[in-house]
Amino acid sequence: MPELPEVETVARGLRETILGRRILSVRLNKTDFIDDPAAIERNVPGRRIEAVERYGKFMLLRLSSSSDNDSGASLLVHLGMTGHLVPKPAAAPSEKHTHVWFALDDGRELRYTDARRFGRMAYLAGKELRDELQRFGAEPLDIDDAEFARRIRGRRARIKSLLLDQSVLRGVGNIYADESLWCAKIHPARLGSSLNARQAAALRRALQEILRKAIHLRGSSISDFLDAEGEPGNYQLHHRAYGREGKKCHRCGALIRRAIVAGRSSYFCPCCQPAPRGARALPLPKRVRRLPPNWAESRRLSAGRNAKGGAARL
């Protein structure tokens, strides 16, 4: 589910709702997605949430230091594909697949729910934390043309693979990789080293514009993304490539195609995004893929929220 814009949306929401709260206690259900469950039970209770930051697709809950050398001690939360982190009144019934409850000092609980448990949670401080964060690449919203070109044009891997590689850029996932490649008219199977400076610059610009706009619209809700208020995002209404196999390209009218690149479904316009040698799209399916279950619901909410601009059609 969550890529950079979705995680940013959740982080902003939490910043407004739980900043400054003290965590009184922790309750755990399944723990196979937690690095060291005992470390959380031991270190988190009694701490205050002093900041909520996003780092790539991670959320960092910065905790007040309890004593010694644990300054900057943080709770790292990665939502995986189906994770939700939402504060609820302690009396509210817990959703299915809730695995962590942080009791707050105001009668609420910050709850982590994750059906697939592809997420990750860890308590990290000091060098452990620094080492963990160091593994990741540049922040996509901050990177400049020179740095972007350095990280992309020197590589022989496919551009799609590079965009998804968290040690190259932190926070880009399948949706925003495809959307920015469509916008910059670059085929996902192109090699990083095959892009000229102009194309790299166009891609960096497309990526940043799309991420900013997606954050503005509170992320994309394809099936089950919900922000920290339990609301879906609206950016899925602006997708130009992702999930649009067999539909018309908004630029040229050709039918959007799908191919597996870097092991992931990749959507592109065969006309605007010319394929490198050997890259082939999958045959178009007989029937267009069905819309995700809460599409109508998302559209309804977006209609209310963005009253002015007729929401783009899928």
Added chain:
DNA sequence: CGTTGAACCTGTTTGC
């Protein structure tokens, strides 16, 4: 270096 496929786990959609 880079690619591919499998694995982690559950829910939903698709295809026969």
Added chain:
DNA sequence: TGCAAACAGGTTCAAC
């Protein structure tokens, strides 16, 4: 209708 296969926005690891 029913059931099995395919698929899902993520990451990691082994094997080649």
